[in-house]
Amino acid sequence: QRKIKVTIPAGVSDRSQVRLSGEGDAGMNGGSPGDLYLSLHVKPHKIFNREGYDILLDYPINVAQAALGDTVTVPTLDGDTELKIPPGTQSNAIFRLKSKGVAHLQNGRRGDQRVTLRIIVPKNLTQEQHQLFQDLKVSLGSNGQDTDGTKNWFERLRDNFGGEHDE
Numbered sequence: 001q002r003k004i005k006v007t008i009p010a011g012v013s014d015r016s017q018v019r020l021s022g023e024g025d026a027g028m029n030g031g032s033p034g035d036l037y038l039s040l041h042v043k044p045h046k047i048f049n050r051e052g053y054d055i056l057l058d059y060p061i062n063v064a065q066a067a068l069g070d071t072v073t074v075p076t077l078d079g080d081t082e083l084k085i086p087p088g089t090q091s092n093a094i095f096r097l098k099s100k101g102v103a104h105l106q107n108g109r110r111g112d113q114r115v116t117l118r119i120i121v122p123k124n125l126t127q128e129q130h131q132l133f134q135d136l137k138v139s140l141g142s143n144g145q146d147t148d149g150t151k152n153w154f155e156r157l158r159d160n161f162g163g164e165h166d167e
Helices: 063-068 127-140 153-160
Strands: 017-020 036-039 049-051 054-062 070-076 079-085 094-097 113-120
Touching (some): 054 063, 054 070, 063 070, 079 094
Antiparallel strands (some): 094 113
């Protein structure tokens, strides 16, 4: 038994194997030693997931950030970077950060990082926040109706795309 130093290449995935030539058992009848194969297990990360060479990140934002847009700082493998969120962003919207993923074993190019935005609805509101949401609810209309109560959201959508309907 002995200790040897092994360099694990960037980009290996779970269940990858690394072959160490000539580091196995001695060959039969004084033959040359065989190869040693290391089976690798990659530990899961606290905040990142991996899909192939892409890194996945779920990132929480609040309702106001989604509605109004914002610039947020998201973590990457290389450190923090800014991500611009456009106004009207919906929950589960995915943004791609090019070349912020894992390095390919063969060519060194990197995968991407995909950031999935999760809109978090607050559970506990202050009185002021509650009133602001009440005002917003009234201004948007209830049950998908225009504030004058004449059209629901589907009728407005159809009108915007030139669909026919009975009035």
